[in-house]
Amino acid sequence: MxxxxxxxxxxxxxxxxxxxxxxxxxxxxxxxxxxxxxxxxxxxxxxxxxxxxxxxxxxxxxxxxxxxxxxxxxxxxxxxxxxxxxxxxxxxxxxxxxxxxxxxxxxxxxxxxxxxxxxxxxxxxxxxxxxxxxxxxxxxxxxxxxxxxxxxxxxxxxxxxxxxxxxxxxxxxxxxxxxxxxxxxxxxxxxxxxxxxxxxxxxxxxxxxxxxxxxxxxxxxxxxxxxxxxxxxxxxxxQGKNYIGIGSGAVGFLKNRRFYPNRDVAKYIANPLDIEIEKLTESDLKLEKLFLGFRSIVGVAKEILNHCEIEKADILVENGKLRFENGRYFNIDYLLADEVALFVSDVIECR
Ligand SMILES: C[S@@+](CC[C@H](N)C(=O)[O-])C[C@H]1O[C@@H](n2cnc3c(N)ncnc32)[C@H](O)[C@@H]1O
Ligand code: SF4
Structure with missing residues (x-):
């Protein structure tokens, strides 16, 4: 991409x-x-x-x-x-x-x-x-x-x-x-x-x-x-795929790194390879999968969740807020996407 x-x-x-x-x-x-x-x-x-x-x-x-x-x-x-x-x-x-x-x-x-x-x-x-x-x-x-x-x-x-x-x-x-x-x-x-x-x-x-x-x-x-x-x-x-981002103000993503070329157009032209790198942790990547997955038809794979998160996702399935199909949880009302992602991922709620 x-x-x-x-x-x-x-x-x-x-x-x-x-x-x-x-x-x-x-x-x-x-x-x-x-x-x-x-x-x-x-x-x-x-x-x-x-x-x-x-x-x-x-x-x-x-x-x-x-x-x-x-x-x-x-x-x-x-x-x-x-x-x-x-x-x-x-x-x-x-x-x-x-x-x-x-x-x-x-x-x-x-x-x-x-x-x-x-x-x-x-x-x-x-x-x-x-x-x-x-x-x-x-x-x-x-x-x-x-x-x-x-x-x-x-x-x-x-x-x-x-x-x-x-x-x-x-x-x-x-x-x-x-x-x-x-x-x-x-x-x-x-x-x-x-x-x-x-x-x-x-x-x-x-x-x-x-x-x-x-x-x-x-x-x-x-x-x-x-x-x-x-x-x-x-x-x-x-779906969390890798993507190249070129141009000032673009963002790129590869495995666990994000790339930020210079946002200043003149500076970008002077050196298009002056690119800042941000390293993402495993937990950053997982949280992103939860937020993006629950906002869209992509959904969230059960296999990336721990037992506590699975318990909470299953509660939402029982309450009709999520649907579980082929090993993935799917959001039913995208307007509640952020609340659903926060509820499933919130460590404080875990027993
Ligand atoms: C890169 S922008 C625009 C593309 C193109 N330059 C245009 O304006 O027709 C992509 C879209 O983001 C949306 N957008 C940008 N800023 C927004 C804001 N503050 N609130 C809601 N939508 C926004 C607009 O619908 C816009 O068409
Ligand atoms: S300022 Fe430019 S990029 Fe932003 S919405 Fe208007 S035309 Fe599109």
């Missing part, structure tokens, strides 16, 4: 603290060269022969020129098979038809569009630089140039949400030729404009349940925020 981080955006949204910048576009060519340099190094470190999935995320990958995407692919082609899932994130304002057609021709087979809402007032509130109609056009263009695997990101639990707005968003979502949707509950991140504003977030559990139940009927939920045809790349993360 390979993740490629693109740290450029055309504008900064009110909620977002991803590692992305609106004033660094002039570094794009040099950034691509640095990515290719790190890629070479990581392919060697991870002993890669082929990728099961590649994910180009950001920031806004649709700010990249076709020339630069071609350059990336000229180095990636030999690790790509017909089964490789290749996703790229795109924003409705920059993903025009020519760009979409060119990336589809290059072999990218999954597109993830950051739509957030189909309500113009909500888009403005979130600080998005596109309209509802632009978002719809981007989805239709993606479909008409050939994409069969299309994801739409939406955000909910904002203070201007109400049942009617959410119903219209879901109706519009259902009317489009997509295979997947990611629905994110708004989180307030430090350093964003929303962090300094009052009443931007409103957690409404009834509305959340309504959204999940309705969307699940058309696009089955397979993780707390993900619905539809499961993405190989997402599943790989939750």
């Amino acid at each position: 390979l993740y490629i981080h693109i740290p450029f955006c055309d504008s900064k949204c009110n909620y977002c603290n991803f590692n992305s910048y609106t004033n660094l576009h002039h570094l794009q060519n040099r950034y691509i060269d640095a990515l290719l340099h790190q890629l070479d190094f990581e392919i060697d470190r991870f002993q890669i022969e082929q990728f099961q999935s590649i994910y180009i995320g950001g920031g806004t990958p649709s700010t990249l020129s076709i020339k630069n995407i071609e350059k990336l692919f000229s180095q990636l082609t030999r690790y790509i098979t017909p089964e490789t899932e290749i996703t790229i994130e795109a924003n409705p304002n920059s993903a025009n038809r020519d760009w979409l057609s060119a990336i589809y021709q290059l072999g990218i087979n999954r597109i993830s569009l950051g739509v957030q809402s189909f309500n113009d007032r909500k888009l403005k509130f979130l600080g998005r630089n596109h309209s509802k109609n632009q978002a719809i056009r981007a989805v239709e263009n993606s479909h008409s140039v050939g994409f069969k695997n299309i994801n739409i990101d939406l955000i909910y639990n904002t203070s201007i949400d109400n049942l009617e707005l959410i119903q219209t968003d879901i109706d519009t979502l259902f009317s489009l030729p997509i295979s997947h949707t990611s629905l994110y509950s708004l989180t307030i991140e430090e350093g964003t404009p929303f962090a300094n504003m009052k009443r931007v977030q409103r957690e409404d559990i009834e509305l959340t349940k309504y959204i999940i139940q309705r969307v699940d009927k058309k696009f089955p939920q397979y993780e707390i925020s993900n619905f539809g045809t499961p993405s190989k790349h997402n599943l790989g993360y939750w």
